[in-house]
């Protein structure tokens with residue numbers, strides 16, 4: 323599984339003796355669930371940069387070693403003048419092939435998917451508070467295809483984080499949109515590769531920070547995307563929508579949609595082409611509500627395709643497939659992707675493409 327750099331204590335400027343300051347923070351490297359720490363040694367590079375121009379001011383290598391649960395970082399002393407400017411602090415795993423160079427976090431390309439996803443703090447200093455907000459920014463790209471900046475919370479909320487299946491979904495969708503031959507997903511290819519006269523209408527359920535839908539809006543011109551989740555994600559998702567770089571003809575909005583409640587009228591009444599669901603099957607208790615809302619969406623838009631990306635975390639998740647079958651939602655095709663994990667092992671993300679059974683299925 324991929325590991326994520328997190329700020330347990332966001333960076334803050336601390337005044338030391340007169341005229342000097344230091345910058346301190348506390349970081350850890352955990353899974354998306356936050357249930358395990360990375361148990362292998364990794365070289366990290368800490369970078370202090372100006373918030374406005376991203377000019378690098380200072381870098382310091384540090385080491386995460388197996389068995390650690392956190393590492394305190396202290397930079398400085400610096401001149402107190404430093405605190406007059408808004409700063410950001412980034413922590414990245416080093417590229418093993420180029421020690422002291424941070425691994426880029428592309429979602430495609432030669433460097434592949436990194437084992438440790440790096441992170442940048444919110445701004446601090448200058449006209450900002452001396453301590454950064456409890457947020458972390460993930461930067462994927464820029465590459466010729468994608469330039470994603472997604473904010474997550476640094477706390478314990480399950481919803482306001484990026485999960486592994488979301489990272490895999492972005493790559494999978496990117497491969498399909500760009501026509502990579504490695505992927506065989508005929509219905510999705512038909513949907514995402516065809517020049518259309520009308521916008522592609524997409525609804526994402528349980529979108530969390532919104533990375534999947536936001537990436538699609540960037541990759542696909544003429545898409546109209548509604549990210550949905552519980553009200554608790556509204557602030558972070560709106561922050562991510564506001565900094566997103568979707569193609570000019572694409573549109574992206576957030577709407578509250580609780581699977582336990584009635585389908586909102588505007589979603590029911592607008593024909594949907596694609597429904598995205600990433601890493602939403604981990605909690606067996608919520609599966610009946612999730613499947614029921616998928617069934618309602620397909621009743622309203624019978625031609626829609628559902629793309630479910632999942633990582634099997636418990637045996638109980640198998641209920642999802644039975645429930646989908648019970649409402650006549652059939653797998654039209656399947657795919658998978660391997661994400662890196664510690665000690666050179668790999669982790670599997672599955673993609674299940676669903677639609678009404680009476681659609682023409684493809685082997």
Ligand SMILES: C[S@@+](CC[C@H](N)C(=O)[O-])C[C@H]1O[C@@H](n2cnc3c(N)ncnc32)[C@H](O)[C@@H]1O
Nearest residue numbers: 481484485488528529530551552580581600601
């Ligand atoms: C594990 S997170 C996945 C987030 C995101 N899709 C990703 O892959 O990064 C599951 C998401 O489902 C949402 N969720 C859980 N129960 C829900 C419900 N009853 N109605 C709507 N969303 C729900 C959570 O708020 C959370 O954002």
